[in-house]
Amino acid sequence: MKTNVTLQRFRSLSATLINVMPRAWRPATLLSVLLLLAGCGEPPAEPTAGTAAAEGHSAYNTSLDMRDFMNLILDPTADVLWDSAGWTDSRESGYQELYPTSDEGWDNVRRHAAMIIEIGNMLALPGRAVDNDAWLTYAQGLSQAGALAMEAAAIQNKEDFFQAGAQLYSVCSACHQAYNPEITSKFVTN
Secondary structure (H helix, E strand, O other): OHHHHHHHHHHHHHHHHHHHOOHHHHHHHHHHHHHHHHHHOOOOOOOOHHHHHHOOOOOOOOOOOHHHHHHHHHHHHHHHHHOOOOEEEEOOOEEEEOOOOOHHHHHHHHHHHHHHHHHHHHHOOOOOOOOOOHHHHHHHHHHHHHHHHHHHHHOOOHHHHHHHHHHHHHHHHHHHHHHOHHHHOOOOOO
């Protein structure tokens, strides 16, 4: 509120000065007044992570619950990578490689790999991180797997891209085992 009053007074003062001073002096005088007034007040304090947490709010919006985060953000992004690596071999369709076959396809998986890097960062945010121990290790591992996939996609290296997908799977499986063991049974095939 104090800032608004000061701003109103500044506007009133500057309007008065503009009206009473000679036209030739206006730009230089206004600049001087602006600089003088800018130095008069204290700058507002920047909130720090500690003060934001102490005041009960965060600088990040982490209101999306973990189930939605996984289902709407992480899973679809990881699926693009997993669906673009390796091969299938079946009686019906025979042997088929899943790797991208065009520059556009490799660019697409590279973009999704970059998203995996940032998803790892999002999982480590205060307010979303479950703990400051293994959770952060898994979040960092997710980002590292994304970086490997991104590098492999940039040079269209199928083997490295496959290995990055395997690392991504390992990180996800280990995290699920530690934090949501019942979800791993969903992926077990007989």
